[in-house]
Amino acid sequence: MLESTKHTSSTMFQFVPDEDINLPFTVTNSLGVVLITLAPRAVMDALLVDYRSYLWVRGVQGQVVVDFSRVEAINSSCCNWLVNLMHSAKPATVSIIGATWRVAETLRILRLDVLMAVNGAPVRPAGQQQRPRPPSGVGDLPGLH
Numbered sequence: 001m002l003e004s005t006k007h008t009s010s011t012m013f014q015f016v017p018d019e020d021i022n023l024p025f026t027v028t029n030s031l032g033v034v035l036i037t038l039a040p041r042a043v044m045d046a047l048l049v050d051y052r053s054y055l056w057v058r059g060v061q062g063q064v065v066v067d068f069s070r071v072e073a074i075n076s077s078c079c080n081w082l083v084n085l086m087h088s089a090k091p092a093t094v095s096i097i098g099a100t101w102r103v104a105e106t107l108r109i110l111r112l113d114v115l116m117a118v119n120g121a122p123v124r125p126a127g128q129q130q131r132p133r134p135p136s137g138v139g140d141l142p143g144l145h
Contacts, residue, residue, distance in 0.1 A: 023053050032062030034092075036085075040070045043078040054085040060092045069098030074106050086116055095119065 024042035028035040034057065039045070047053055057064060064085065068074075086094045095117035099107065107113050 021047060021050070021052055023047050023050075025053075034060055034062070034064045035067060036064065037067040037069075038071050040072075042071060043073070043075050048081045049077050051084075054081060054088045057085060057089045057092075060089055062092055064089045064092055064094045066094065066096050067098045068096055068100070068103050071103060072100060073102050079107075079110060079112060082112060082116070093117075 024039040024045035024047060026037045026039075028037070042048060066082070066085070071078075082094070082096075093116070096103075096107070097119045099118055104113075104118050107118050112118070
């Protein structure tokens with residue numbers, strides 16, 4: 001098993017990733033909360049899919065909070081990392097804060113908001129239009145009603 005948690009001389013554990021890799025986020029520990037703040041281009045960093053980017057959180061007590069406030073959009077690698085982080089953190093909960101409308105909407109479409117709380121921009125910003133949907137019945141497959 002990967003042993004990467006560090007602890008202080010007190011009984012409170014400090015959960016941080018291995019120091020030998022430069023992951024695209026910072027970690028802050030405070031009173032039962034592990035705060036992960038993603039770098040602006042974290043979703044493009046190959047280390048985000050490395051197992052060391054999420055296994056370090058095993059055994060955390062309390063809550064893991066991921067701050068997306070500096071991230072404009074997410075991709076499949078980031079979604080994969082979130083799911084792996086969530087599984088590694090169990091039984092602790094994982095939640096997301098600071099999500100832009102685009103990030104929050106992507107998580108909602110992929111149903112990741114069912115697995116973790118997403119606190120982000122709830123409405124589409126002014127000036128961004130939704131794609132028009134085809135008229136009812138267009139593109140429907142026969143027999144699937």
